[in-house]
Amino acid sequence: MKTIAHLWNALPGPDQVKRLVIIFALLLSCWFALRQRLVPKTFGDAGHYRLTAIDSIEAQPVSYLGQSVCVECHDDVSDLKSASYHRDLSCEICHGPGAMHLEDPETYQLRPPKGRGLCTICHAYNPSRPTGFPQIDPMQHNPLEPCNNCHDPHDPTPPSTPEECGACHGEIARTKAISHHAGLNCVYCHETPDEHKHNPRAAIPHKPANRQFCGACHGENANSGREIPRIDLESHGGSNLCWECHYPHYPEAY
Ligand code: HEC
Ligand code: HEC
Ligand code: HEC
Ligand code: HEC
Ligand code: HEC
Ligand code: HEC
Ligand code: HEC
Ligand code: HEC
Structure with a gap:
């Protein structure tokens, strides 16, 4: 103990610096020792x-093939997709x-993905x-239905x-389908330009404008030839206007 204390005092510099130097030396030798063992x-x-590293990466099993391989057996799908x-x-x-x-297409099937999860990864807003x-x-966008019902994933x-x-x-x-007006075609009351079906806002259908329109069937003297309820027009x-009290698509609800 005495010799250690003697040595310590013989070293130059303040005590705290000496301690630091010793800790540093210890850490350094640890680092050299570990380096020998741990570094490949x-x-x-x-x-x-x-x-x-190249050899060990090369030795990993291949799991993706690339499209060119699939095409060899599934050219119909790839023709569709490439256009x-x-x-x-x-x-x-x-x-x-x-x-x-x-390796074995029959045993290892690639299940075609179903549902909406796949497509929305890329197409959700x-x-x-x-x-x-x-x-x-x-x-x-058409909730609850799988995208494949309407979109072919390959086109x-x-x-x-x-x-x-x-x-x-x-x-x-x-609503109309379960009403007293179920038998009336939409276009009977709404003259519809063809354009409306492709570009709705460019061509707006016609709507009945007056009481006489309904009166043509429901008026007391109307010549509609059917057993339908009549009113005194x-x-x-x-x-x-009639539709201030009767919803025309469900007229029994006053
Ligand atoms: C060696 C030929 C071959 C190659 C290459 C090949 N397939 Fe197939 N694939 C088949 C055969 C045969 C079947 C039908 C298996 C069955 O239904 O019994 C099949 C079935 C499938 C099915 C399932 C069809 C279904 O109705 O369930 C998918 C999806 C599929 N392949 C995708 C791929 C993809 C993607 C690749 C490229 C990574 C690929 N295949 C490469 C031969 C091949
Ligand atoms: C955008 C995603 C997507 C891509 C890309 C894609 N598929 Fe598909 N594939 C699907 C989905 C989804 C189905 C299931 C269709 C269904 O059930 O109606 C399917 C079905 C299939 C089937 C079953 C039979 C059929 O024709 O429906 C085969 C075989 C197939 N894919 C092969 C391929 C091959 C080969 C490629 C590349 C050339 C490819 N797919 C690219 C999503 C994709
Ligand atoms: C990995 C991303 C990805 C996935 C998954 C994906 N798509 Fe696409 N989709 C694209 C890309 C890229 C385009 C082309 C966009 C372009 O040309 O601007 C596209 C285009 C489309 C279009 C527009 C076609 C047109 O005529 O304008 C529709 C619709 C579509 N995809 C539906 C689907 C459906 C349905 C699925 C699921 C079966 C799906 N996508 C899965 C990336 C994806
Ligand atoms: C009931 C049928 C139906 C279903 C189910 C459906 N779509 Fe559509 N999709 C359509 C129709 C019709 C259009 C074109 C008119 C429109 O924009 O609404 C369309 C348009 C699109 C467009 C826009 C293309 C463009 O050029 O802007 C994308 C993207 C799309 N669908 C993706 C999907 C995805 C993803 C799913 C599933 C999550 C899906 N669709 C489910 C019928 C459907
Ligand atoms: C008996 C005649 C009649 C029939 C049949 C009819 N409508 Fe109407 N519809 C009207 C009248 C009248 C209005 C105007 C209501 C108003 O201005 O409040 C109207 C309004 C509308 C509107 C404007 C929005 C609204 O709800 O007020 C739409 C859209 C519409 N009808 C679509 C249809 C469709 C689609 C059908 C077929 C499924 C149909 N109509 C069948 C008489 C009819
Ligand atoms: C492609 C989709 C689409 C189809 C198909 C369609 N409509 Fe419309 N319709 C619309 C849209 C969108 C509006 C709303 C326009 C607006 O508010 O500017 C509309 C508005 C209307 C209106 C209200 C006009 C107004 O002044 O408020 C009537 C009535 C109507 N449609 C009747 C019909 C009838 C009848 C049919 C079938 C013969 C039909 N629509 C088919 C999309 C459609
Ligand atoms: C083309 C002839 C026709 C036109 C136009 C018509 N309706 Fe009707 N309406 C009928 C028929 C048919 C019935 C159903 C008779 C039955 O099945 O009981 C009916 C039933 C009704 C009823 C139900 C009566 C009850 O028994 O509860 C009311 C209310 C009514 N229509 C109001 C209207 C209004 C409002 C209009 C104008 C927007 C109109 N109708 C236009 C033919 C027409
Ligand atoms: C101020 C509201 C109001 C207006 C506007 C109105 N109705 Fe009515 N309508 C009623 C009420 C309430 C009833 C049920 C009581 C009754 O039979 O008087 C009724 C009943 C009816 C019935 C059934 C009669 C039966 O014998 O079952 C028909 C058909 C009818 N209305 C057609 C029309 C037509 C067509 C117009 C436009 C010319 C019209 N209504 C305007 C409130 C109204």
């Missing part, structure tokens, strides 16, 4: 790099890694996507807009 053998042989808006998407983006499938990228709001161009009135005015069509409901 070939590190440094070719710069700041582990040379055997579509999805031409730049690789098969395995949607179908997952295909290496096992190549997100302000950070590039302008013009086709986006939809999944809560509004997703939207199906042409349906032309029946009910495709766009579903609520009204469903002069007095019934005063001079108000």
